[in-house]
Each structure stands twice: as C-alpha cells, then as structure tokens.
Amino acid sequence: MIRVVILGCGFGGVEVASELRKRSDDIEITMVDRRTKFQYQAAHPEILSGAVTPDEISADLGSFARQMDSEFINTEVTGVDFGARTVKTRDSSITYDYLVLAVGGEQAFFGIPGAESHSYCINTLEGAIMTKQALDKASGKVVIAGAGLTGVEVAGEVAVSKPHLQVYLVEMMPRVLPAFPTTKIAAIVSTKLRAMGVKILTGRALKEVRDDELIIDGQYSLPYDILIWTVGLRPARVLEQLRAPKTKGWLKVDPYLRIEGMKEVFAVGDNAYFEHNGLRSGQNVEEAEWQGKTAAMNIIRTMNNAKLRLYHPKNTVQNPRAIISLGGGTAVIYYRGIVTSFCAYKLKKHIEHRYMKRFRVSG
Ligand SMILES: Cc1cc2nc3c(=O)[nH]c(=O)nc-3n(C[C@H](O)[C@H](O)[C@H](O)COP(=O)(O)OP(=O)(O)OC[C@H]3O[C@@H](n4cnc5c(N)ncnc54)[C@H](O)[C@@H]3O)c2cc1C
Structure with missing residues (x-):
C-alpha cells in the first residue's frame, strides 16, 4: 500500500489527513507530531481572559488519527533524506512514498x-x-x-x-x-x-x-x-536541516504545492512559501486548511497520473482577511476592505466550535 507521511499535525497536517481519508481507503497515512495534542492557536489570546479553557481548544491527536484510520507517531522530526525517502526522528526513521511537510513556524525574537x-x-x-x-x-x-x-x-x-x-x-x-x-x-x-x-x-x-x-x-x-x-514568526527549526529550496527559511513550493523540484514532497501551511501570479499566501488558518486540502487532492491525482490542481490562495499577503477578537465577547471582521463588528464574535466562535467538533466525534 502507498504510504503518505504527514509531518506536523496543526491546521495544515490535520486537513491533509482528513482529505486523504475522505478520498481513499487504500492509502496508509502516518501522522507525526512532537505534541500529543492539536492546539487551536487562534483562540490562545482568549486563554488569557479565561474566555476559553485549554480543554476546549485542544484535542488528542492519537484519537483523531484512529478516527482517520491512520497511524499517529508522537516524536520530534529531526530531518528528511529526500533521496532515500526517509524521515529521521528523535527515536527512529520512517519511510514514505509521499511526504507532506506541515511543521509551521515558531516565535521570532x-x-x-x-x-x-x-x-x-x-x-x-x-x-x-x-x-x-x-x-x-x-x-x-x-x-x-x-x-x-x-x-x-x-x-x-x-x-x-x-x-x-x-x-x-x-x-x-x-x-x-x-x-x-x-x-x-x-x-x-x-x-x-x-x-x-x-x-x-x-x-x-x-x-x-x-x-x-x-x-x-x-x-x-x-x-x-x-x-x-x-x-514575528520564524520557520520551525527542523527546516534548517532540510536540503530543499527556501525563501527566507520557508519551503518554496510550486503552484501545485510540491516543494520546488520534487514530485512526491508537498508543503502546506505556515512552513510553505507559496507565491504565484503576484499573490502570496498569508500565514493563517484559512490558507493552511486550503493548502492541506489541495495537497491531498494532488497526492491522489499524482498516484492516478491525473492532471494536478493549481492552488489559488484566498487569504493572501496582498489581500488579507480576518476576524479579530478584542475581549469581552467583541470582535471585528476585516474582509475586502470592509470592517464590521456585526456578528463578528459569534462568527469567530462558530468557526472555532465547528472546527473543534471534528475531534470530539472521535471521543
Ligand atoms: C497566538 C496566535 C493567534 C493566531 N490567530 C489567528 C487567527 O485569529 N486567524 C488565523 O487565521 N490565524 C491565526 N494564527 C495563525 C495560525 O494559527 C497559523 O497560520 C496556523 O496554525 C498554521 O497552521 P500549520 O498547520 O501550518 O502550523 P501549526 O498549526 O503551527 O502546526 C505545526 C505543527 O507541527 C509540529 N511540529 C513542529 N516542528 C516539529 C518537529 N520538529 N517534529 C514534530 N512536530 C513538529 C507542531 O508541534 C505543530 O503541531 C494565530 C497564530 C498564533 C500563534
């Protein structure tokens, strides 16, 4: 069976696993993360006021992987040998047919x-x-x-x-x-x-x-x-170990989200540098999710020798959009130059609850 290995189980990695499983039962999926829990970072500011609790905005990755009929390995990735199609981890090594890098970024100082x-x-x-x-x-x-x-x-x-x-x-x-x-x-x-x-x-x-x-x-x-x-955000440290094309340390991907020059290695989310037709993906949840979906589709298309899908970024550096919470159950939406607070906080919470529900089903 073809094995897809996903490195990093944040918004991007989780989306790749979900989309792959939705489209095929004949793929072995291995998810790898140094954390045992998914973290919904967009709600971290609300931890400070107690508007959300840690349990409400985190979820067990092992149960999620089981729900996806996938394997979860809780370890630190230390490198990738692209020639040998092998991921090196703190404990061992993992071979792959297709690889997705979704290890995100870290705080910059x-x-x-x-x-x-x-x-x-x-x-x-x-x-x-x-x-x-x-x-x-x-x-x-x-x-x-x-x-x-x-x-x-x-x-x-x-x-x-x-x-x-x-x-x-x-x-x-x-x-x-x-x-x-x-x-x-x-x-x-x-x-x-x-x-x-x-x-x-x-x-x-x-x-x-x-x-x-x-x-x-x-x-x-x-x-x-x-x-x-x-x-500031800097690339996850493990990216320094990778021999791959980069822009300012982020992995350069082609219009199909493959790392430039590689046919079976994709990158999604914050760790990917995507720029096409003058538009650059922003580093946000929406892009991580859409890139995750597209990369999963393109992995399946590659397996089937089908034409790959071009990625069209939505929430870009040139045209960002966001819901910004400001405390006390208030927020503002910025979308295509328009700013409104109408239903903004409710919408933010609705998106968060709908997202976290996917983990709750697994129990
Ligand atoms: C405080 C905060 C608030 C934010 N608010 C918003 C918001 O309101 N709206 C919005 O759209 N975006 C927001 N963002 C940005 C958003 O969270 C990111 O764009 C998104 O998380 C990117 O998803 P990702 O999958 O690329 O990376 P992440 O979600 O960061 O996931 C990366 C995963 O890789 C794992 N990993 C890293 N290195 C290794 C390694 N060596 N070995 C194994 N595992 C590894 C990590 O443990 C992590 O689970 C916010 C970010 C922060 C920090």
Missing part, C-alpha cells in the same frame, strides 16, 4: 537582547497557560510587544479581564495592524482598544529588554512588570 528570556509568548498552549498564570498574580504594567493580529487581541483580552493592570501596546510601525492594507481597520481597532484603557505606542522600536525596563529606540525607557511578545 530578531536577536533583540533579553527579548526571549524576559518575555511570555502565547504561540503554544503551554505558553498561553503560563502567561495567564503570571497575569493572574500580576499588578502594575503589562507591555505587549507587537500590534499585529495577535498583539491587538492580547491587548483587548488583558484590558477587559484585568482592569487593574496598565496595558501598553508597543509597535514599531506607524499604526496597529500594519499588515492590513487599509488604515480604516487600524483606526477602528485603536479606538476600541483606547476606550478599554490600552495605551498604544506606535512607531517605537524595541531595542533591548532588561529585567524591569524596555529600551525603546535606544533612548526611551518603559518600565514593565510583564512583557508579552507577539511579534
């Missing part, structure tokens, strides 16, 4: 002195839980570094649930949500956050993190009690 050792991060569920525990005991000043999607969500959750804390949001770019193409969303979100008491400092670059103060732009000092770091 850009070499800023003290940033990694002095800050809390919510990229992982464990990190989000630790951050909540620290906030529950804190008094004084909480500084959030980075006013991208995660930064503004964190600011809203903390401001609403911990009104005794002073919340600062520091951003190097001239406005919040700099990755969004219009200033309208930035103005609306800034107004909402300010109304909650968040102090927004834009156009200020963090240069150094000391024990109890942040050095901003090399001259200005901001004392802090808790620092939450939300800026």
Whole structure:
C-alpha cells in the first residue's frame, strides 16, 4: 500500500489527513507530531481572559488519527533524506512514498537582547497557560510587544479581564495592524482598544529588554512588570536541516504545492512559501486548511497520473482577511476592505466550535 507521511499535525497536517481519508481507503497515512495534542492557536489570546479553557481548544491527536484510520507517531522530526525517502526522528526513521511537510513556524525574537528570556509568548498552549498564570498574580504594567493580529487581541483580552493592570501596546510601525492594507481597520481597532484603557505606542522600536525596563529606540525607557511578545514568526527549526529550496527559511513550493523540484514532497501551511501570479499566501488558518486540502487532492491525482490542481490562495499577503477578537465577547471582521463588528464574535466562535467538533466525534 502507498504510504503518505504527514509531518506536523496543526491546521495544515490535520486537513491533509482528513482529505486523504475522505478520498481513499487504500492509502496508509502516518501522522507525526512532537505534541500529543492539536492546539487551536487562534483562540490562545482568549486563554488569557479565561474566555476559553485549554480543554476546549485542544484535542488528542492519537484519537483523531484512529478516527482517520491512520497511524499517529508522537516524536520530534529531526530531518528528511529526500533521496532515500526517509524521515529521521528523535527515536527512529520512517519511510514514505509521499511526504507532506506541515511543521509551521515558531516565535521570532530578531536577536533583540533579553527579548526571549524576559518575555511570555502565547504561540503554544503551554505558553498561553503560563502567561495567564503570571497575569493572574500580576499588578502594575503589562507591555505587549507587537500590534499585529495577535498583539491587538492580547491587548483587548488583558484590558477587559484585568482592569487593574496598565496595558501598553508597543509597535514599531506607524499604526496597529500594519499588515492590513487599509488604515480604516487600524483606526477602528485603536479606538476600541483606547476606550478599554490600552495605551498604544506606535512607531517605537524595541531595542533591548532588561529585567524591569524596555529600551525603546535606544533612548526611551518603559518600565514593565510583564512583557508579552507577539511579534514575528520564524520557520520551525527542523527546516534548517532540510536540503530543499527556501525563501527566507520557508519551503518554496510550486503552484501545485510540491516543494520546488520534487514530485512526491508537498508543503502546506505556515512552513510553505507559496507565491504565484503576484499573490502570496498569508500565514493563517484559512490558507493552511486550503493548502492541506489541495495537497491531498494532488497526492491522489499524482498516484492516478491525473492532471494536478493549481492552488489559488484566498487569504493572501496582498489581500488579507480576518476576524479579530478584542475581549469581552467583541470582535471585528476585516474582509475586502470592509470592517464590521456585526456578528463578528459569534462568527469567530462558530468557526472555532465547528472546527473543534471534528475531534470530539472521535471521543
Ligand atoms: C497566538 C496566535 C493567534 C493566531 N490567530 C489567528 C487567527 O485569529 N486567524 C488565523 O487565521 N490565524 C491565526 N494564527 C495563525 C495560525 O494559527 C497559523 O497560520 C496556523 O496554525 C498554521 O497552521 P500549520 O498547520 O501550518 O502550523 P501549526 O498549526 O503551527 O502546526 C505545526 C505543527 O507541527 C509540529 N511540529 C513542529 N516542528 C516539529 C518537529 N520538529 N517534529 C514534530 N512536530 C513538529 C507542531 O508541534 C505543530 O503541531 C494565530 C497564530 C498564533 C500563534
């Protein structure tokens, strides 16, 4: 039987397994992850306020794999020998006919002195839980570094649930949500956050993190009690070990989501660099899922010697879309230049619940 091995069981990897199984019973699927649980990262900011619990937004990967009639191996991937079609792991090696890389990214600190050792991060569920525990005991000043999607969500959750804390949001770019193409969303979100008491400092670059103060732009000092770091994503470390075409460390894929120059190795989600006809996939849940589906279809098409499907990105760097929660059951939707808060939080929760349901069925 043909064996497909999926490395990384986040949004991308889980989608590949689901779609492959939906389309064929004659494939052996092996899912590999160093975690035992799937983590719904988009809801991590809400862990901080207690709006969601860790159990509600995580799920056992072993049961999910069983439900998919697949194998789950809980181990760390350390490399891939593409010539020998073999994945190297901490414990052993796994051979494959087709391989999908979906190992995502990790928090970046850009070499800023003290940033990694002095800050809390919510990229992982464990990190989000630790951050909540620290906030529950804190008094004084909480500084959030980075006013991208995660930064503004964190600011809203903390401001609403911990009104005794002073919340600062520091951003190097001239406005919040700099990755969004219009200033309208930035103005609306800034107004909402300010109304909650968040102090927004834009156009200020963090240069150094000391024990109890942040050095901003090399001259200005901001004392802090808790620092939450939300800026930047770097490729998962294992990608450094791979001999494959990359752009800034991310795996370069062709228009069918195969790693450039490889016929049987695909990459999906955050770890893939997809750019075609002037559109680049954003690093978000929607892209990870759609890429996962398309890669699964293309694996089956390759097996059947059928024409491969071109990938069309939906949530791109050029045209991003998102639902941004801002604490206290509020959110805003940004879609094709339009900003609305109508039913935004309800929709966000509906998407989350519908997504997590796929794991609950397995029990
Ligand atoms: C705090 C936060 C909030 C976010 N909010 C939103 C949002 O509101 N909307 C949105 O669209 N996107 C959001 N995102 C982005 C979104 O979560 C990612 O784009 C998405 O998770 C990408 O899916 P993925 O499958 O590529 O990677 P991930 O979901 O990161 O999965 C990667 C998997 O690979 C595993 N892995 C990594 N290295 C190894 C290894 N060496 N060996 C074995 N396993 C390994 C990891 O354990 C993990 O399970 C948010 C991200 C964060 C961190």
